[in-house]
Amino acid sequence: MTEQNPLLFLSELQDFIEKRHEEMPEGSYTTSLFKDGLNRMAQKVGEEALELVIEATNGTDDRLIYEGSDMLYHLIVLLTSKGLRIEQLASELIERHNPGWKKH
Numbered sequence: 001m002t003e004q005n006p007l008l009f010l011s012e013l014q015d016f017i018e019k020r021h022e023e024m025p026e027g028s029y030t031t032s033l034f035k036d037g038l039n040r041m042a043q044k045v046g047e048e049a050l051e052l053v054i055e056a057t058n059g060t061d062d063r064l065i066y067e068g069s070d071m072l073y074h075l076i077v078l079l080t081s082k083g084l085r086i087e088q089l090a091s092e093l094i095e096r097h098n099p100g101w102k103k104h
Contacts, residue, residue, distance in 0.1 A: 010076065010086045017080050033077050041081055044074040 020030040033041050048071035055064040076086055095101055 007087070007090055010072070013073075014076050014080060014086050017076055021080055030077060033074075034081060038078075038081055041074065041078045045071065045078050048074050 024031045052067040052071050055067045
């Protein structure tokens with residue numbers, strides 16, 4: 001596997017997910033999430049977050065990475081459904097490092 005900029009990879013992943021959202025191919029797990037609607041997508045983010053917490057406190061590092069990847073994927077699906085991009089989250093994190101940043 002070659003090294004890739006992680007944010008660029010997440011952006012490309014979201015581009016792929018957006019294409020799934022546009023085309024809605026049958027048999028695609030991503031398509032099924034979009035068809036199930038916003039509440040189901042949000043529920044999946046919550047489920048994956050809980051699994052991440054369980055692995056962080058009682059699991060292995062490998063399982064923590066696995067569940068974190070699941071959570072991030074489902075978050076990107078949710079963002080896509082709302083017309084938002086993963087880069088917006090990255091921009092928010094960057095903004096928080098500015099000396100004058102105030103919590104909303």
